[in-house]
Amino acid sequence: MSDQPPQHDPHEAGPYDALLLLSFGGPEGPDDVVPFLENVTRGRGIPRERLKEVGQHYFLFGGVSPINAQNRELLHAIRKDFAEHGLDLPVYWGNRNWAPYLTDTLREISDAGHRRVLVLATSAYASYSGCRQYRENLAASLAALAEEGRPVPRVDKLRHYFNHPGFVEPMVDATLAALAALPEDVRAGARLAFTTHSIPTAAADTSGPVPGHGEGGAYVAQHLDTARVIADAVRAATGAGLPWELVYQSRSGAPHIPWLEPDICDHLADAHAQGAPAVVMVPIGFVSDHMEVKYDLDTEAVAKAAELGLPVSRAATVGSDPRFAAAVRDLVLERAATERGRTPERCALGALGPSHDICPAGCCPARTPLPAAAGTD
Ligand SMILES: CC1=C(CCC(=O)O)c2cc3nc(cc4[nH]c(cc5[nH]c(cc1n2)c(C)c5CCC(=O)O)c(CCC(=O)O)c4C)C(CCC(=O)O)=C3C
Ligand SMILES: [Fe+2]
Secondary structure, eight states, X not given: OOSSOSSOOTTOOTTOOEEEXXXXXXXXXXXXXXXXXXXXHTTSOOOHHHHHHXXXXXXXXXXXXXXXXXXXXXXXXXXXXXXHTTOOOOEEEEESSSSSBHHHHHHHHHHTTOOEEEEEESOOSOSIIIIIHHHHHHHHHHHHHHHTTOOOOEEEEOXXXXXXXXXXXXXXXXXXXXXXXXXXXXXTTOEEEEEEEOOBHHHHTTSOOBTTTBSSOHHHHHHHHHHHHHHHHHXXXXXXXXXXXXXXXXXXXXXXXXXXXXXXXXXXXXXXXXXXOOEEEEOTTOSSOOHHHHTIIIIIIHHHHHHHTOOEEEOOOOTXXXXXXXXXXXXXXXXXXXXXXXXXXXXXXXXXXXXXXXXXXXXXXXXXXXXXXXXXX
């Protein structure tokens, strides 16, 4: 037991002097699509055919990804929450792959005199793509600042928040709403399909330590933990224990490289063949209803379901839910307290417990090692 009070000081973000919302970025018009895809795929060996196809997904939506508007809303929600709770911490926004670019935002942060920056990535789980790649981009941008002779702020990254109640509870409500949107006669037998981005199995197997489960596998273990919490809450709310499964979407690698399966579309076909009357798709792997949700689920998977004659509905992601904004404040205050040498309470649902604050050495390695900020290596 600690002799310190478990609460965090509700107004104290020190030693931090800024929060940076770090996201993926997306195109905002037809002319942006190709340069955006070039930014995303530089050096990643994605087949040309796949790129053409993904470009078409964006063109179908006028060349506009919803992700930037969603991040502007999240930024607004976080600033509003901080202001309402007397937390005086400036919040900035930068992206890995589109304007506002991370390097430009960090330059602004440095020029404003900030020296300790906490980073909230719009990715809730471990994995190379969801964590280290963001840290590599941070390191590259900080190196650019050093090159320009600017003061380089120290950056830390908030822990993975997949199991924070402020992330999970909005998804429980969204799942219940999606269930209610199904025709009444198929609701009772509906299946829950929790979806996330597929990644290469090699990346999944090295995605970081899992408490009590050994060295790798955090990506799948964390998703299963969140899925189970939501499924249990849905059972508690409806009295019906619906069958559920974790499935994958948005695979992009060459066919001979194994990626996590089953794909959502194959899952819909299997569920239908097994007599499932309906499926609720719950995209727990994503923070907002961006293109992977709007195209891969709402367009492609919905078309597949229509072809099968299988009723489906899709749960909303957390987006800018005030509970998520409050969770961000909680995570900031928690980490700030930890940095000040306190032992704050660390909120987490599920069986895995709160994730590590600092990524351990060798965590979610890249195929080609690059410098990474905000971690042990
Ligand atoms: C785990 C994960 C997340 C979730 C965590 C997080 O959110 O970070 C995520 C999010 C996103 N992925 C996105 C877009 C893309 N991802 C691609 C490619 C890839 N993603 C991967 C993984 C992930 N991706 C991987 C292993 C690749 C293969 C190439 C490589 O090894 O790096 C490609 C290239 C074309 C293609 O092949 O699909 C695009 C265009 C957008 C923006 C959507 C919008 O514009 O609204 C978002 C939020
Ligand atoms: Fe992606």
